[in-house]
Amino acid sequence: MQASSAEVTSNQSGLHPRLARTVLRHLSHPNLSPLAPHNQSAWDTLLPLLQTDGRPLVLDSFCGTGMSTAQLALRHPQHLVIGVDKSGHRLQRHLRNADANYLLLQAECEPLWRQLASAGMRVDHHYLLYPNPWPKSRHLRRRIHGHPGFRDLLALGGLVELRSNWPLYVEEFGVAMHLAGVRGAIRQLPAAPALTRFEDKYRRSGQVLWQYQGRIGYSDHLDTRN
Ligand SMILES: C[S@@+](CC[C@H](N)C(=O)[O-])C[C@H]1O[C@@H](n2cnc3c(N)ncnc32)[C@H](O)[C@@H]1O
DSSP states (O other): OOOOOOOOSSSSSOOTTHHHHHHHHHHSSOOOOOOOOOHHHHHHHHHHHHOOOOOOOOEEEETTSSHHHHHHHHHTTTEEEEEEEEEEHHHHHHOOOOTEEEEEEEEEEEHHHHHHHHTTEEEEEEEEESSSOOSSGGGGSSOOOOOOOHHHHHHHOEEEEEEOOOOOHHHHHHHHHHHHHHOOOEEEEOOOOOOOOHHHHHHHTTTTOOEEEEEEEETSSSOOOO
């Protein structure tokens, strides 16, 4: 599948009217959906590695072809860097960088976050680079911040970085983080060589790109767990 460079169009003109209600409900209720067999098998691959590799973690969620994962591994040589994407097709198109040490995993991110959080794992850096925007208003729950898995992302902690070509997505994400007690900042992404394939496409088509960064402190985020 080609990465689309089209600007996002949406039937939403501002923050989703049910954003706060949805986020707060998810923060106070654990996500109890069963683990699908393909995600269980990804977890079965990852768990023994986590048990033997003592390095702190960097997660590259929604990594696509893993272009960013390879670059992040070079940026974080002391970390175990893991790229996760549900698309085997995208992952198969990965061009491995022999100088970098990282793992690519085919799985859905949200159940994997839950497994990691339940196992008491924490991450130092969590990259969320150009997740699918799900621009239709009725798809709020498919966005990272509208998904029940948002609570597990928070539990993993770390410096969270989200990038998107849809400013409203980044704004909603920032509001959701704020509701969870995490203070962050949004800015235009400064010019730099592309970290991902989609970033490259968007830049080439002249789009403005947006970045959220916020650090989840283990003590300062609102813990609404039961
Ligand atoms: C717009 S692409 C961005 C890929 C890459 N980060 C980039 O910037 O080139 C979004 C990616 O998210 C993946 N994806 C969508 N939902 C997912 C989920 N729940 N869990 C894991 N991957 C998912 C898709 O397969 C796709 O590769």
